[in-house]
Amino acid sequence: MRFPDDVPVLSDGRVTLRAHRAEDVEAVLEQCRDPLSQQYTVVPVPYTRDDAVEFVDSRPTAWESGTDWSFAVESAVGAGPKRFVGSVGIGLQAPGIGEIGFLTSADARGLGLTTTAVRLVVDWAFADQGLQTIIWRTVAGNIASWRVAWHNGFTFEATTRGTLPQRGEALSGWTATLLVTDSREPKTRWLSVPRLSDGRVVLRPVEGKDEKRYLETVHDRESDLWLADVPLSRDSASFRRQVRDAGLAPSLGLAVQWAIADAVTDEYVGGLGMFGFQSLDHLSAEVGYRSHPDARGRGYVSAALRLAVGHAFRPEAAGGYGLHRVSLGAGDGNVGSQVVARACGFTPTGRDRRCYRLSDGRVVDLLRFDLLRFDLLAEEWASRSASRSAPDPSG
Numbered sequence: 001m002r003f004p005d006d007v008p009v010l011s012d013g014r015v016t017l018r019a020h021r022a023e024d025v026e027a028v029l030e031q032c033r034d035p036l037s038q039q040y041t042v043v044p045v046p047y048t049r050d051d052a053v054e055f056v057d058s059r060p061t062a063w064e065s066g067t068d069w070s071f072a073v074e075s076a077v078g079a080g081p082k083r084f085v086g087s088v089g090i091g092l093q094a095p096g097i098g099e100i101g102f103l104t105s106a107d108a109r110g111l112g113l114t115t116t117a118v119r120l121v122v123d124w125a126f127a128d129q130g131l132q133t134i135i136w137r138t139v140a141g142n143i144a145s146w147r148v149a150w151h152n153g154f155t156f157e158a159t160t161r162g163t164l165p166q167r168g169e170a171l172s173g174w175t176a177t178l179l180v181t182d183s184r185e186p187k188t189r190w191l192s193v194p195r196l197s198d199g200r201v202v203l204r205p206v207e208g209k210d211e212k213r214y215l216e217t218v219h220d221r222e223s224d225l226w227l228a229d230v231p232l233s234r235d236s237a238s239f240r241r242q243v244r245d246a247g248l249a250p251s252l253g254l255a256v257q258w259a260i261a262d263a264v265t266d267e268y269v270g271g272l273g274m275f276g277f278q279s280l281d282h283l284s285a286e287v288g289y290r291s292h293p294d295a296r297g298r299g300y301v302s303a304a305l306r307l308a309v310g311h312a313f314r315p316e317a318a319g320g321y322g323l324h325r326v327s328l329g330a331g332d333g334n335v336g337s338q339v340v341a342r343a344c345g346f347t348p349t350g351r352d353r354r355c356y357r358l359s360d361g362r363v364v365d366l367l368r369f370d371l372l373r374f375d376l377l378a379e380e381w382a383s384r385s386a387s388r389s390a391p392d393p394s395g
Contacts, residue, residue, distance in 0.1 A: 003060035
């Protein structure tokens with residue numbers, strides 16, 4: 001293809017893709033010096049003006065090779081005129097297979113511009129270049145990039161260890177694909193992980209500052225006994241990966257994890273997770289929880305469980321998960337967990353015999369509990385009915 005003559009202009013009116021120009025150099029320089037750009041891409045560090053010039057000057061050769069189609073992205077940000085806000089491109093990996101990459105200027109992120117740019121270039125690559133498959137890859141933890149791919153209908157395939165080269169390192173990566181036959185709607189439900197509070201306790205995402213108390217919790221003798229085979233991070237490296245990858249499971253509609261924190265100090269006092277959203281049970285999920293040893297018996301976990309269940313039962317239209325049932329399991333002998341379940345209104349539903357292995361090697365029964373949205377509605381109705389039928393003290 002001749003550059004720039006054969007480079008198409010793609011636009012939806014708000015976002016325009018065009019050939020790169022010499023005047024893009026300063027914007028490319030600013031974009032590639034941004035810390036997030038350097039964290040998640042292979043741009044040189046430090047990034048110099050010569051690097052930006054080399055990138056722009058190499059676009060004609062890339063297009064003329066017929067294997068690397070990159071576009072400058074233009075759009076207005078705020079009330080300003082249209083200007084360069086990033087780059088998007090597809091590199092040919094094999095006949096019919098391309099790999100997409102994109103980079104967005106810091107002040108243009110979160111506006112949906114890159115999502116539109118990706119849609120435009122994907123449509124063009126399938127229709128005009130005959131691609132059958134487009135691959136998306138990024139450094140693990142780059143949830144913003146995954147959100148763009150997710151919005152465009154990509155299917156998440158895998159987390160791969162040590163497969164992405166970046167400045168002398170081999171980093172873990174995320175991979176997703178889009179086939180020409182796929183619809184462009186998101187393939188999974190992206191679960192929110194909101195901050196919830198009752199004024200005393202807070203549910204919030206797990207953060208790096210929680211590492212010490214998190215590890216104290218999972219290695220506490222009592223916790224270790226009952227959490228034996230539960231797949232939780234057990235050391236610093238896996239905890240940091242957990243924080244890095246925290247957005248992935250919610251984005252796939254699989255699970256959410258919260259830290260339980262004191263509402264005043266924000267100190268980590270425990271953890272709560274909800275999982276099994278894609279089980280065969282109708283509109284159900286399972287919940288699990290744990291407490292830091294110095295927070296036990298202080299009502300933190302019960303309060304956190306009530307917050308989480310309230311959010312889970314809230315309709316999707318109101319920002320909740322729209323569930324009808326939440327279940328939990330507690331090992332036979334785990335009195336503390338059972339007390340929390342009963343205090344929050346969960347009903348014992350049965351016993352799975354000899355299926356739960358403890359860290360000391362014993363295998364015990366698992367006691368099952370559940371709570372229905374109907375239970376809470378019925379309780380609220382009964383409370384209101386009792387209030388309406390109570391005698392008027394003024395009478």
